[in-house]
Amino acid sequence: MDADPSRVVVVGDCPLIRLGIVQLIAGEPDLQLTAAVSSIEELDEHPVGAGAPGTAVINLRLATLDLARTVSRLCARGYAVIVVSAAAHIDLAPAIRAGARGCLDSQAEQAELLSAMRAVAAGETYVPGPLAVHLLLAPLHLTDREQEILGRVASGDTDREIAALLGISEHTVHSHLDRLRDKIGARRRADLTRFAIEYSLVPPTPGRGRSAHPTRGD
Secondary structure: OOOOOEEEEEEEOOHHHHHHHHHHHHOOOOEEEEEEEOOHHHHHOOOOOOOOOOEEEEEOOOOHHHHHHHHHHHHHOOOEEEEEEOOOOOOOHHHHHOOOOEEEEOOOOHHHHHHHHHHHHOOOOEOOHHHHHHHHHHHHOOOHHHHHHHHHHHOOOOHHHHHHHHOOOHHHHHHHHHHHHHHHOOOOHHHHHHHHHHOOOOOOOOHHHOOOOOOOOO
C-alpha cells in the first residue's frame, strides 16, 4: 500500500518563484500542496485541512532576524521548514538555530528542491555542501581576511609570504593568526592547516595560490 503523500505549504512573496514551486510540487505524486500564500499572516488564515502540518517551503525577502522569527513561528505550529533564499548576504545561521530543517539557494535545480522536500518530510535535514560550510563557519565569526589568511597558511605560505601576497604588514598577519588561534582553539600551524582543509578554505593552485593582484587592507 502506497504511503500518503507528504503535505507541503509554500510561503513566498515573489509570485514567479511561488508559482514555480507550486508547479514543481503538482507534478510529484508523493507530494501534496495544501496551501500557497504570500506571507505567514496569510497562511494563518488559510485552512490547510486535518492532519499534520507537513513541510513549509518559504521564500521571503526578510532581514536575517525577521526570517529567523518567521521560521520559529512556523516550527511552533508544527511545520518542518525549508528556507529558499536568493539573498547571498543573508546569514542563514539564525534560521537554522530557529529550527529550519533545510536551506537552499533560489537558483538551485528543481531536482535539488524536490530532494530537500523529501528529505525534510522524512525527518532529515538538507543543506548543500557550500552552504553547510558557511553555516559551520558562521558561529566562529571568521572575517573574509581571516579565512584568506587561514587558506594561505594551509597552502604552506610563511607569514612573510602571506604579508607580501596580501599587501599587509607581517605584524598584521601575526595579529590575525593570534585571533584565529583563539577562535578555532588551535595553537599549532598544523592544526590551523587541518581546519582550513576540512572547511575548503585552501586557495587554488598552482604556485601555492600566488595572486597577481594582492588585495589591500587589514
